[in-house]
Amino acid sequence: MAEPLIPAPRADTPIDGRRARGDRTRATVVAEAVQLASVDGLEGLTIARLADRLGVPKSSVHTAFGSKADLQVAVLRRTREILIEHVIAPSLTEALGRPRLLAVGEAWFGYLAGGVFEGGCLLSSAAAELDGRPGPARDELVAVMTEWLDFLACNARAAIRDGDLRRGADPDQIAFELQAIGLTANWHHQLFGGDGAFRAARAAWSQALERPARRI
Amino acid sequence: MAEPLIPAPRADTPIDGRRARGDRTRATVVAEAVQLASVDGLEGLTIARLADRLGVPKSSVHTAFGSKADLQVAVLRRTREILIEHVIAPSLTEALGRPRLLAVGEAWFGYLAGGVFEGGCLLSSAAAELDGRPGPARDELVAVMTEWLDFLACNARAAIRDGDLRRGADPDQIAFELQAIGLTANWHHQLFGGDGAFRAARAAWSQALERPARRI
Numbered sequence: 001m002a003e004p005l006i007p008a009p010r011a012d013t014p015i016d017g018r019r020a021r022g023d024r025t026r027a028t029v030v031a032e033a034v035q036l037a038s039v040d041g042l043e044g045l046t047i048a049r050l051a052d053r054l055g056v057p058k059s060s061v062h063t064a065f066g067s068k069a070d071l072q073v074a075v076l077r078r079t080r081e082i083l084i085e086h087v088i089a090p091s092l093t094e095a096l097g098r099p100r101l102l103a104v105g106e107a108w109f110g111y112l113a114g115g116v117f118e119g120g121c122l123l124s125s126a127a128a129e130l131d132g133r134p135g136p137a138r139d140e141l142v143a144v145m146t147e148w149l150d151f152l153a154c155n156a157r158a159a160i161r162d163g164d165l166r167r168g169a170d171p172d173q174i175a176f177e178l179q180a181i182g183l184t185a186n187w188h189h190q191l192f193g194g195d196g197a198f199r200a201a202r203a204a205w206s207q208a209l210e211r212p213a214r215r216i
Numbered sequence: 217m218a219e220p221l222i223p224a225p226r227a228d229t230p231i232d233g234r235r236a237r238g239d240r241t242r243a244t245v246v247a248e249a250v251q252l253a254s255v256d257g258l259e260g261l262t263i264a265r266l267a268d269r270l271g272v273p274k275s276s277v278h279t280a281f282g283s284k285a286d287l288q289v290a291v292l293r294r295t296r297e298i299l300i301e302h303v304i305a306p307s308l309t310e311a312l313g314r315p316r317l318l319a320v321g322e323a324w325f326g327y328l329a330g331g332v333f334e335g336g337c338l339l340s341s342a343a344a345e346l347d348g349r350p351g352p353a354r355d356e357l358v359a360v361m362t363e364w365l366d367f368l369a370c371n372a373r374a375a376i377r378d379g380d381l382r383r384g385a386d387p388d389q390i391a392f393e394l395q396a397i398g399l400t401a402n403w404h405h406q407l408f409g410g411d412g413a414f415r416a417a418r419a420a421w422s423q424a425l426e427r428p429a430r431r432i
Contacts, residue, residue, distance in 0.1 A: 039348050041257065119348050124403075128341030131406040132255050132334070145407060176400065176416040183403055184396035187340075190347040191361060200392040 003096065004150040005088050026064045029054065030078045033071055039119035041129050042072050042137060072137035079122050080144045086111040088151065097158035098165065098209055101178070104155075105205040109198045112186050120190045123148075124183050149175045159209070166212045177208050219312065220366040221304050242280045245270065246294045249287060255335035257345050258288050258353060288353035295338050296360045302327040304367065313374035314381065314425055317394070320371070321421040325414045328402050336406045339364075340399050365391045375425070382428045393424050 152175035188197035368391035404413035
């Protein structure tokens, strides 16, 4: 299985001036929308508030995004890219398996602590918000989180194969436990502040990835 | 240290008819508000929507709760009581320490799976929502979650003392890890449905509370 969330090289596409300008506008709107959604939630993200923050008329935002649902999907896609840039990419210098999982943990806690999002990790908070709201935004979130859990499980599987994690361990169980640590680091940090959340998360991450004792 | 979240016996207070009716009205409003907030979030909880769901005029809700902030605090207090009824109380027949923590896990997963809340556990989702919104609701949430983490840590401390968990383990670290499992069970279940979340959570809970190997 190919490791998920690894960016494929982009095919060169011919440049069209008007389209390029439209893309830049959309990118500016989405960048602001990501920050707004991290504070007010994906449901709190209205075209009116976004236009207000950007200092542009509502019609400009409407031109770039036809509906709130389109905007929510665009925000989740951009958040996926941010996850790749800040959490996945820095780990790719390490070998698949336990070394990459150790690096992903460090990158993840740095990203959660570092204020990439004004209001904490959007992917962590969106699940509760979109529950009971079927639609394209929820589908996008499920797709991104499936890909992320698969990325963790894929590396856990390699670690088990390499003898770096207990033989017979379940890669999906390990992915669940690692996700639990990051999700709770974000939760704890949002609620209590300080860096206690990341100290506890680092200790838990190391323990979850502890090498099995050698048989003598 | 007294174990937190254990309900103290209530002092008898003289009964006042008008006050008792007012209390019943507030209780009815709060019960509905808890369900609404679990779906739409604490911020999505407006007096207008609540009145609409209850089929009463907005003024009745206003009489019971002066402001949205008052209502949010009342919802969080009621959610704390629900947590005590559904998760803490069933564990109190077991001894303080590891037996109680095992029982709390079972009760917690049952409560998350059982649809006590229409839209998933309110306490789990509220942290992200109230971040960056200082005020009485956020203070109440911090108080409840501190009490809950203390309850877990207090039992972890007893388990370490009893030799049921590794000597030298950090009770607060164990509380963080147990909280991570429950929080993520809720997150996973909200997002993916099915009972995979609770299978993974039960396995992680047992492992977190595994007895240390006896020295021979």
